[in-house]
Amino acid sequence: MKKIAVIGTGYVGLVSGTCFAESGNNVICCDVDDNKITQLSKGEMPIYEPGLEELVMKNTRENRLAFTTNIPQAISQADIVYIAVGTPMAVTGEADLMYVRQAAKTIGQNLNGYKIIVTKSTVPVGTGKLISAIIREQTKIPFDIVSNPEFLREGRAIEDSMNMERAVIGTASSKAFELIAELHKPFTSKIVKTTVETAELIKYAANAFLSTKISFINDIANICERVDADVTKVSEAIGLDSRIGGQFLQAGAGFGGSCFPKDTAALLHIAKDAGYDFKLIQAVMETNETQRLLMVEKLTSALGTLKGKTIAVLGLAFKPGTDDVRSSPALDIIPQLVDRGANVMAYDPVAIEEAKRRLGYKCTYTDDIYQAIEGTNACLILTDWEEVKQIDLAKVKGISRQPVIVDGRNLFEIEAMRQLGFTYLSVGRPA
Ligand code: NAD
Ligand code: UGA
Numbered sequence: 029m030k031k032i033a034v035i036g037t038g039y040v041g042l043v044s045g046t047c048f049a050e051s052g053n054n055v056i057c058c059d060v061d062d063n064k065i066t067q068l069s070k071g072e073m074p075i076y077e078p079g080l081e082e083l084v085m086k087n088t089r090e091n092r093l094a095f096t097t098n099i100p101q102a103i104s105q106a107d108i109v110y111i112a113v114g115t116p117m118a119v120t121g122e123a124d125l126m127y128v129r130q131a132a133k134t135i136g137q138n139l140n141g142y143k144i145i146v147t148k149s150t151v152p153v154g155t156g157k158l159i160s161a162i163i164r165e166q167t168k169i170p171f172d173i174v175s176n177p178e179f180l181r182e183g184r185a186i187e188d189s190m191n192m193e194r195a196v197i198g199t200a201s202s203k204a205f206e207l208i209a210e211l212h213k214p215f216t217s218k219i220v221k222t223t224v225e226t227a228e229l230i231k232y233a234a235n236a237f238l239s240t241k242i243s244f245i246n247d248i249a250n251i252c253e254r255v256d257a258d259v260t261k262v263s264e265a266i267g268l269d270s271r272i273g274g275q276f277l278q279a280g281a282g283f284g285g286s287c288f289p290k291d292t293a294a295l296l297h298i299a300k301d302a303g304y305d306f307k308l309i310q311a312v313m314e315t316n317e318t319q320r321l322l323m324v325e326k327l328t329s330a331l332g333t334l335k336g337k338t339i340a341v342l343g344l345a346f347k348p349g350t351d352d353v354r355s356s357p358a359l360d361i362i363p364q365l366v367d368r369g370a371n372v373m374a375y376d377p378v379a380i381e382e383a384k385r386r387l388g389y390k391c392t393y394t395d396d397i398y399q400a401i402e403g404t405n406a407c408l409i410l411t412d413w414e415e416v417k418q419i420d421l422a423k424v425k426g427i428s429r430q431p432v433i434v435d436g437r438n439l440f441e442i443e444a445m446r447q448l449g450f451t452y453l454s455v456g457r458p459a
Contacts, residue, residue: 029053030211033106035099035131037064039075039185039286039352040148040178041112046083047189049093051214056094056102068095076351076378079186103138108207111135111159112148112178121293123152132159136166144204146174150231150291152298156198156224172204175224177231182285183349192217198227232298235291236309241276242283243315249279249456250322259456260438279456281361281410281436282319284346286354289316320357323408324364326434326453331406335369338429340404342397343411343437344376344383351379353386357436358410365408366390375400377415398427406432412439421448 030053034045037059045057059065064074071088073081087093096102103109113127128149135145145163147156156173163171175198180188195217197208209219222230249259259279267274283289292313299306324334331337346356353359356379362372372391376383380393394400397415401407401424409416417439425431425448433445435454442459445452453459 030108030207031106032056032108032110032211033058033099033102034110034112034148035059035103035134036111036113036127036149037061037068037074037095038112038114039077039182040180041110042068042075042084043077043080043180043185043189044110044112044148044178046080046087046093047186047215048211049087050083050190051211052092053211054092055087056096056106058096058099058102060097060099062097065095065097077185078183078349083186099134100138103135103143104140106143108144108146108211109135110146110148110176115149115151115290115294117290117293120297122297123150123290123294125151125155125158128155128159129162132162133166135159136163139163139167139169139171142170142172144172144174144201144207146176146208147228148176148178150177150235150287150294151175151228152232152294153225153228153302155228172199172201173224174199174201174204174208175227176208177227179231179234182352183347190215194218194220196220196222196227196230198222198224198230200224229298232291232295235288236295236312238276239283239288239292239316240308240312242278242288243312243319245277245279246282246319246455247315252456253459256458257456258458262456278438280319280412280438281323281357281455282316284354284356284359286346286352289313289355292316320360321364322455323357323361323410323434323436324368327365327406327408327432328368330432330434330451330453331430333369334365336371337369337405338371338373338403339365340400340407340428341365341372341374341391342400342407342409342416343413344374345379345411345413348411348413351376351382353379353382356383356410359383359386361408361410362387362391373400373404376411377413398423402427404428405430406434409433409435409437409439412437421445421450425449 034041034057037057049055115123118124195212252259263277344358432451
């Protein structure tokens, strides 16, 4: 059993802290956000993540997991201190390290004996050295630095955290490596041992590669539309080649979320700072931007004009299984629709509150999918929620003003939609 303090109780801090507690360690998750800690102390989850509440409740009940705003105390009682604070995109596109710097300073001020300081936040190469320097400004007590980036996906965060295909442990200290490797023993991960710098770059390379697959297939989809080919078959066929792999080849409205958009932008800066012009990743980002706007063009071509039309936007979360709307396609697309004179009825099963906070009241919100669709001129599918996949299409046809569906997630068979009498535009498939 190890004593672990996790600084930053967001998606990553809360999930990984809970998983470390579940595997038998004593974990205290801390945050500067009073409301979040109060909520968690009452057993209320600040995020929607399948299975999280049960696991948090179990581990708090069994006294392996606690929450606090008393960060100095949590640090002084721990042997291992994880940094899991946010690294949002600065206006320039770089990762903003403000919270990481703050966390490092607090660690330095409260170091009361040798500890291992582990970065789980996604941070630019060189941040390990920066953290080390900030801590050293505050204390002469020895410590070791480890980079242990997180690869979990939202919506399957617990499963991912416990059964990661690999854990990357980057450190110059063999003692620290052994301890962090031991922490990962209960999980079924292959361990990759590296330096801090390599570990930091691995995280960006992984996200950038997955983003590249998505933009690549979206480009292929756009070619498919011009030459009467079907992107879903292209994905299936190329994906069967194990050198390519079938995942992350679903064409659609583009990638969103709190990570791919910000991490591709940050990697571009990391390359630039290192004197390298990373043209490929620039193109990946550009394809993703235009892919979102294509959805607006498809709607306009189906309806003639958007002015005065009512559009049901189905899905606000950046993907199913989460209420996270950060950089979600819907958040870019809805203002475009409104600017072009459309009224928007926005549907999502769980992400309405999050969307309202970021979008304001640009549209009407509902968690009743048929209420969203009733009387509208077109549906625009942006998230592949099960509720959308299972929709009663005959009912949709009956209650909407016009049978028009623009599908940014390729959920339905084209022939079936034609037989039902829909004008159905999807991505990269013959109309
Ligand atoms: P988040 O915004 O959900 O949570 C960050 C938390 O840190 C917030 O609760 C904030 O109040 C807290 N915080 C900020 N400064 C603090 C300080 N000085 N002391 C204590 N707490 C502080 O962020 P997240 O989604 O959990 O992401 C965290 C990091 O992990 C980012 O670098 C992100 O890129 C990376 N990451 C995220 C995911 C994901 O799916 N969300 C997956 C892998 C990696
Ligand atoms: C992603 C990575 O998958 C995680 O490994 C990583 O830890 C995380 O970022 C991170 O660094 O935060 P996540 O953002 O939760 O996880 O979501 P993904 O499932 O990767 O999906 C990202 C976006 O790509 C979504 O908008 C999704 O709709 C889109 N996508 C995904 C596609 O458009 N096509 C695909 O084939 C796959």
